[in-house]
Structure formats: C-alpha cells, structure tokens
Amino acid sequence: MISARVLDLAVEKGLVSDGQRLALLSLAREVEGPVQAPPVDEERLRFITGFADIFVTxxxxxxxxxxxxxxxxxxxxxxxxxxxxxxxxxxxxxxxxxxxxxxxxxxxxxxxxxxxxxxxxxxxxxxxxxxxxxxxxxxxxxxxxxxxxxxxxxxxxxxxxxxxxxxxxxxxxxxxxxxxxxxxxxxxxxxxxxxxxxxxxxxxxxxxxxxxxxxxxxxxxxxxxxxxxxxxxxxxxxxxxxxxxxxxxxxxxxxxxxxxVGATQYGIGPASAALVLAIFAILAAVAILVDRRALLVSGLVYAGWAFASLFRTIGFNDYTGPVTVLLLGAFVLVLSAGWTPLRAAVVSRLGPAWAARLPPHAPR
Incomplete structure (x- = not known):
C-alpha cells in the first residue's frame, strides 16, 4: 500500500494535487486492503521526529x-x-x-x-x-x-x-x-x-x-x-x-x-460552580465526539476553579489546593483510560453518515 508520507512528498513536489493524493490513498486501500488497522482514538501529532529536532532547535x-x-x-x-x-x-x-x-x-x-x-x-x-x-x-x-x-x-x-x-x-x-x-x-x-x-x-x-x-x-x-x-x-x-x-x-x-457566565470572577458560589462543571461536561462531550482534546485542556483551569470553590464552601480550606489538583489529575487519568469506550458510546448514537466521517472508534 502506498504510504501517506510518499504522497505528501509528491504533493510538495507538485507531482499530484491534494485531491489526487486522497483518491490514490482510497484506491490503494480498496485494491490492497489496509496493512494494519487504523489507530483508534489517537490524536497523533507530528511534533518531533527524533532528538536531532531538539538539538537543531x-x-x-x-x-x-x-x-x-x-x-x-x-x-x-x-x-x-x-x-x-x-x-x-x-x-x-x-x-x-x-x-x-x-x-x-x-x-x-x-x-x-x-x-x-x-x-x-x-x-x-x-x-x-x-x-x-x-x-x-x-x-x-x-x-x-x-x-x-x-x-x-x-x-x-x-x-x-x-x-x-x-x-x-x-x-x-x-x-x-x-x-x-x-x-x-x-x-x-x-x-x-x-x-x-x-x-x-x-x-x-x-x-x-x-x-x-x-x-x-x-x-x-x-x-x-x-x-x-x-x-x-x-x-x-x-x-x-x-x-x-x-x-x-x-x-x-x-x-x-x-x-x-461569570466564572472568571473570584469567589464564585456553589450555584455558579455547578454551572461551570455542567458546561465543562458539555465541552468534554464535544471533545470526545470530535476526538480532539484541546477544549478539555482549555477548560481544566475553570473546572479546577469550580472544584476549589466547592471545597471552600464545605470547609476544606486547608486542603483546597492539593485536593483540587488531585481530583483534576484523577479526572484526566480516568478520562484517558476510558476515552475509547466513551467515544464508542457517543459516536454510536449518531447516524451512519456522520459516524463514517468522524475518526474511527473501537466497538464497545
């Protein structure tokens, strides 16, 4: 099967267009079949190719x-x-x-x-x-x-x-x-x-x-x-x-x-904190659906702010900071471990046409 990297180089050299590259990839999968299963629920990023990148930087x-x-x-x-x-x-x-x-x-x-x-x-x-x-x-x-x-x-x-x-x-x-x-x-x-x-x-x-x-x-x-x-x-x-x-x-x-919603103000009350956490849950659902974690990362600070406000309300003043960080860390770890079944649950509720256009997910 022709590799995507080879086609990327071909586009850069002007040998094929972007549309032709996608068509060739589709044809190769149809004729030869995939060499290996596509990665499931992985947000890959070509950020570094080796230690030489760090050295040159x-x-x-x-x-x-x-x-x-x-x-x-x-x-x-x-x-x-x-x-x-x-x-x-x-x-x-x-x-x-x-x-x-x-x-x-x-x-x-x-x-x-x-x-x-x-x-x-x-x-x-x-x-x-x-x-x-x-x-x-x-x-x-x-x-x-x-x-x-x-x-x-x-x-x-x-x-x-x-x-x-x-x-x-x-x-x-x-x-x-x-x-x-x-x-x-x-x-x-x-x-x-x-x-x-x-x-x-x-x-x-x-x-x-x-x-x-x-x-x-x-x-x-x-x-x-x-x-x-x-x-x-x-x-x-x-x-x-x-x-x-x-x-x-x-x-x-x-x-x-x-x-x-006023979440950036100091000393938000329990009702505002609950609203912040509800909005954060919606952002998490969107992030899981599109398989992109940027919304979650951006919202972690506000979720931590809401948790800290709730802890202060119930009297954990001396332990607010460490308990908040501990809870956020646990949330990130649990979400990372359960990302695949959560995506499967969310994407399976969509129609077949939309699900086919989203990144693939593992079955539950």
Missing part, C-alpha cells in the same frame, strides 16, 4: 538570539526584525524544505510570523510596542482585555500589519507546507478583525467583546472540523492543520463561555 535559538542582539546594536528595530524574519526563512529552506524536521520547522515558522508582524507594524507607523499591546489586548486584560489602542493610526497600522502577516504566512505555507502555518495566518486575520473593531467601534467592543471573540473561535473551530472531516482516518497533513486550528479555537471558545 537549540542551535536555532542560540544562533538567532545572538544574531538579533548584534543586529539590534546597528539597525533600527523594524529593519532588525525584518532581517530576523528573512534569516528564519533562509534556515527553513534547509531544515524545513530539505530535512523536513518537525520541531525546528514549527519554531522557525513562529519566529518568522512574529518578526514579520512586528516589523510590518513598525514600518507602517505604529509606535514602538503597539504590536505587543495589540497581542496583549486580544487575549487578556479585563475580560478579553479589549481596550482602545493608543490612537487610531496605531490601530490601523497594527491591523494592516496583521493582514500583511497573514499574506506572508500564506506564502510561507505555499513554500514549506508546515501545518501550523494555517493557524498562524488565521490568528493574524483574527487579530486584524479585532484591532479594526477596537479602532472603529470601541463602544461596541467594550460591550460585546466576549461574543465577538466567541464567534471568531467558533469560526476557527468550524474550519478545523472541515479539515478533520476531509480526513477521518487522519493520514494526511490535514489532521496536523486541524490540530493547530483546534488549539487556537479552544481558548477563544472556552474563555468566552466561562467569561459570559
């Missing part, structure tokens, strides 16, 4: 860190950041395009995107530090941290820089096919949308920041599911693209939901 960090320090002594910040982005692209030509090393490729992509974004924002006239402020404002602060940028010009510069960064991320993906690049580009577009709304309608953002971020998270989750549904056996690069999109969408969805 250490070298990249040392080399680019020292280079950036020396560049900063002789060039303005914008030019230095642009040069750093160019250097990371150059290193990717060897370690990503030729060696196909997973971890160095992810690190080089992150350096390229962040450097390009900050360089573009400074080139476009944003005040020094505005790009960092925009990143902070997107994720944290009060509620979702949505607040006005220093001025309208800075907001426009940061938004245009984010749009330009998404275009550069698309170019990077066309060249290197690193799965995380799609999530990086989508993140840049989301930042552009948030920043433009912050500048154009600050009152709207102050009143509706949580549902707006929640809507963006749902859109990214839907995009991730589109990649997942197109590759239910998780044999191609699409499953890695979906993983990073799920990782991006999960905190946006989870934090928005719990922010809306």
């Amino acid at each position: 250490m070298g990249i960090a040392l080399f680019l860190g020292a280079a950036m320090y020396l560049i900063g002594m002789s060039l303005p910040p914008a030019a230095g950041l642009a040069l750093l982005a160019a250097m990371s692209w150059g290193l990717a030509e060897f370690f990503t395009r030729r060696r196909r090393m997973a971890l160095p490729s992810i690190v080089l992509l992150a350096i390229f995107v962040c450097s390009a974004f900050m360089a573009l924002s400074l080139f476009l006239g944003a005040q020094k530090g505005s790009s960092f402020l925009a990143l902070w404002a997107w994720g944290w602060g009060r509620g979702w941290g949505i607040g006005a940028l220093p001025n309208l010009a800075d907001a426009r510069s940061v938004a245009l820089a984010a749009i330009g960064t998404s275009a550069l991320a698309a170019l990077h993906y066309w060249r290197f096919r690193v799965p995380i690049t799609i999530a990086a580009g989508v993140s840049a577009l989301s930042l552009a949308a948030i920043t433009l709304l912050m500048a154009a309608a600050p009152q709207l953002m102050a009143a509706s920041a949580t549902p707006i971020v929640f809507g963006l998270g749902l859109a990214i989750f839907a995009l991730a599911m589109r990649f997942d549904l197109s590759d239910p056996l998780r044999e191609t690069r699409r499953t890695d693209i979906a993983f990073w999109l799920h990782l991006l969408a999960a905190p946006m969805i989870v934090h928005s939901v719990f922010q809306a």
Whole structure:
C-alpha cells in the first residue's frame, strides 16, 4: 500500500494535487486492503521526529538570539526584525524544505510570523510596542482585555500589519507546507478583525467583546472540523492543520463561555460552580465526539476553579489546593483510560453518515 508520507512528498513536489493524493490513498486501500488497522482514538501529532529536532532547535535559538542582539546594536528595530524574519526563512529552506524536521520547522515558522508582524507594524507607523499591546489586548486584560489602542493610526497600522502577516504566512505555507502555518495566518486575520473593531467601534467592543471573540473561535473551530472531516482516518497533513486550528479555537471558545457566565470572577458560589462543571461536561462531550482534546485542556483551569470553590464552601480550606489538583489529575487519568469506550458510546448514537466521517472508534 502506498504510504501517506510518499504522497505528501509528491504533493510538495507538485507531482499530484491534494485531491489526487486522497483518491490514490482510497484506491490503494480498496485494491490492497489496509496493512494494519487504523489507530483508534489517537490524536497523533507530528511534533518531533527524533532528538536531532531538539538539538537543531537549540542551535536555532542560540544562533538567532545572538544574531538579533548584534543586529539590534546597528539597525533600527523594524529593519532588525525584518532581517530576523528573512534569516528564519533562509534556515527553513534547509531544515524545513530539505530535512523536513518537525520541531525546528514549527519554531522557525513562529519566529518568522512574529518578526514579520512586528516589523510590518513598525514600518507602517505604529509606535514602538503597539504590536505587543495589540497581542496583549486580544487575549487578556479585563475580560478579553479589549481596550482602545493608543490612537487610531496605531490601530490601523497594527491591523494592516496583521493582514500583511497573514499574506506572508500564506506564502510561507505555499513554500514549506508546515501545518501550523494555517493557524498562524488565521490568528493574524483574527487579530486584524479585532484591532479594526477596537479602532472603529470601541463602544461596541467594550460591550460585546466576549461574543465577538466567541464567534471568531467558533469560526476557527468550524474550519478545523472541515479539515478533520476531509480526513477521518487522519493520514494526511490535514489532521496536523486541524490540530493547530483546534488549539487556537479552544481558548477563544472556552474563555468566552466561562467569561459570559461569570466564572472568571473570584469567589464564585456553589450555584455558579455547578454551572461551570455542567458546561465543562458539555465541552468534554464535544471533545470526545470530535476526538480532539484541546477544549478539555482549555477548560481544566475553570473546572479546577469550580472544584476549589466547592471545597471552600464545605470547609476544606486547608486542603483546597492539593485536593483540587488531585481530583483534576484523577479526572484526566480516568478520562484517558476510558476515552475509547466513551467515544464508542457517543459516536454510536449518531447516524451512519456522520459516524463514517468522524475518526474511527473501537466497538464497545
């Protein structure tokens, strides 16, 4: 049977298209049959191929860190950041395009995107530090941290820089096919949308920041599911693209939901804690259904917060911290051990058409 890795390389070299790759895989399974059963309920991630990945990543960090320090002594910040982005692209030509090393490729992509974004924002006239402020404002602060940028010009510069960064991320993906690049580009577009709304309608953002971020998270989750549904056996690069999109969408969805019910406030009562745990159970059901654990990981902090509040209510003040951590650890272990039968129970309740498009599961 032809391997998915060989077809991935064929797509990268332009020998076949993505559609032809999936058709060839389907034909090979039909003619020859599977060599082995597909993995059951495993969320695989091509993150590291060997210790050489760690070794090269250490070298990249040392080399680019020292280079950036020396560049900063002789060039303005914008030019230095642009040069750093160019250097990371150059290193990717060897370690990503030729060696196909997973971890160095992810690190080089992150350096390229962040450097390009900050360089573009400074080139476009944003005040020094505005790009960092925009990143902070997107994720944290009060509620979702949505607040006005220093001025309208800075907001426009940061938004245009984010749009330009998404275009550069698309170019990077066309060249290197690193799965995380799609999530990086989508993140840049989301930042552009948030920043433009912050500048154009600050009152709207102050009143509706949580549902707006929640809507963006749902859109990214839907995009991730589109990649997942197109590759239910998780044999191609699409499953890695979906993983990073799920990782991006999960905190946006989870934090928005719990922010809306007041779970981020200190000292929530028993009723609020019970509501938080009920929402966490729903998130767990969705995670089991789609066989992605990002929603669960994002919600663990809030589940722990709810458990701690309940323990304080019943008088476990001296042992709240360790008992909460113990309970969360036990929950994660039990859920991991029972993931397969739980998925079988949930997926079996769906229609055959939907069940066939989801990742395979073991029978109960």
